Amino acid sequence: MPSSDVATCGGPNGGIPVVDFDVLVNGAADPRARAIRDLGRACEDWGCFMVVNHGVPEELKEAAMETCRELFSLPEEEKAEHLEAGPMDPVRIGTGFFSVVDGVRYWRDYLKMFAHPELHYPAKPPKLRDVAAEYSAKTRGLLLVLAEAISESLGLDGGRIPEALDLESCFQILVVNHYPPYTGPGDVGLGLPAHSDHGFLTLLFQNGVDGLQVERDGRWRPAKPLPGAFFVIAGDQLEIVSNGRYRGALHRAVVGGERARMSVVSMIAPCLDAVVEPVPELVPDGRGLEFRGVRYRDYMEHQQSNKIDGKAALDIARVKRGVASQPEK
Numbered sequence: 528m529p530s531s532d533v534a535t536c537g538g539p540n541g542g543i544p545v546v547d548f549d550v551l552v553n554g555a556a557d558p559r560a561r562a563i564r565d566l567g568r569a570c571e572d573w574g575c576f577m578v579v580n581h582g583v584p585e586e587l588k589e590a591a592m593e594t595c596r597e598l599f600s601l602p603e604e605e606k607a608e609h610l611e612a613g614p615m616d617p618v619r620i621g622t623g624f625f626s627v628v629d630g631v632r633y634w635r636d637y638l639k640m641f642a643h644p645e646l647h648y649p650a651k652p653p654k655l656r657d658v659a660a661e662y663s664a665k666t667r668g669l670l671l672v673l674a675e676a677i678s679e680s681l682g683l684d685g686g687r688i689p690e691a692l693d694l695e696s697c698f699q700i701l702v703v704n705h706y707p708p709y710t711g712p713g714d715v716g717l718g719l720p721a722h723s724d725h726g727f728l729t730l731l732f733q734n735g736v737d738g739l740q741v742e743r744d745g746r747w748r749p750a751k752p753l754p755g756a757f758f759v760i761a762g763d764q765l766e767i768v769s770n771g772r773y774r775g776a777l778h779r780a781v782v783g784g785e786r787a788r789m790s791v792v793s794m795i796a797p798c799l800d801a802v803v804e805p806v807p808e809l810v811p812d813g814r815g816l817e818f819r820g821v822r823y824r825d826y827m828e829h830q831q832s833n834k835i836d837g838k839a840a841l842d843i844a845r846v847k848r849g850v851a852s853q854p855e856k
């Protein structure tokens with residue numbers, strides 16, 4: 528899809544499904560079964576949904592956003608040690624980048640921190656450590672419950688997908704994106720080009736400035752969250768483990784307004800050493816296998832080291848059809 532296609536549709540929330548977390552956890556049998564079914568449909572049709580009644584305090588979300596805003600406003604030399612970091616370094620800061628790729632201009636600062644199994648954080652601002660510890664633990668708990676519900680929605684035991692991906696030892700990363708205001712000539716265009724996320728599930732909230740869009744049926748839809756809701760995006764590992772039944776959503780961030788936009792992302796992914804492949808129960812007799820097993824660490828490194836290109840990274844795991852297998856040498 529050309530990135531210049533900014534057609535949006537689906538009403539103010541883009542028609543994105545809403546999942547009530549409280550019903551998943553505390554609901555009576557019937558409403559809970561309905562919520563699981565709706566969750567499955569959302570993952571199948573959209574690859575994303577909003578979560579309400581999630582139990583993560585607004586003050587904690589606010590503290591995470593505020594602390595990272597402080598980090599972005601620190602002088603360059605305070606962040607220097609993380610500015611040159613590579614994709615597998617546990618703390619990475621990219622700042623003030625305004626680059627032109629394929630004729631589209633991107634405008635974004637970001638902070639990426641590995642948060643589990645071990646929390647890594649920049650030295651400043653000092654309170655970032657505690658805020659990140661609490662925020663990552665709360666959101667990890669929420670995402671692990673969603674992972675069990677997703678497993679059930681596939682007709683499996685709640686523990687099956689978490690076990691297949693070793694989510695107990697999951698890799699978790701926090702990403703904070705800051706899109707500065709733009710008042711220069713012309714449109715900035717994109718803050719972040721179309722991509723799917725390399726992990727399993729991404730949880731996101733923003734500072735009230737819209738800009739996230741998701742693709743469905745070849746059109747971009749505005750992802751405007753309900754007040755207090757989190758936005759959840761299925762990642763590539765969910766697409767792989769479900770053998771393509773659920774899909775990682777293609778999404779992008781559009782910027783260019785007079786107010787800075789910020790988004791805070793908490794993503795869980797398989798344990799770095801887990802080899803992710805479709806669970807056999809979803810591939811009867813091995814027929815119709817869409818993906819082969821790829822170690823998550825290799826997948827992530829591959830996706831992060833190449834130019835962002837929609838869902839192209841998934842091709843390294845995709846089973847090629849019609850190619851005669853070569854004898855082993």
Ligand SMILES: O=C(O)CCC(=O)C(=O)O
Pocket residue numbers: 702704719724731733738739778779780789790792
């Ligand atoms: O800023 C946003 O809304 C999108 C961020 C995103 O997609 C990402 O960090 O992977």
Ligand SMILES: [Fe+2]
Pocket residue numbers: 722723724729778
């Ligand atoms: Fe993303």
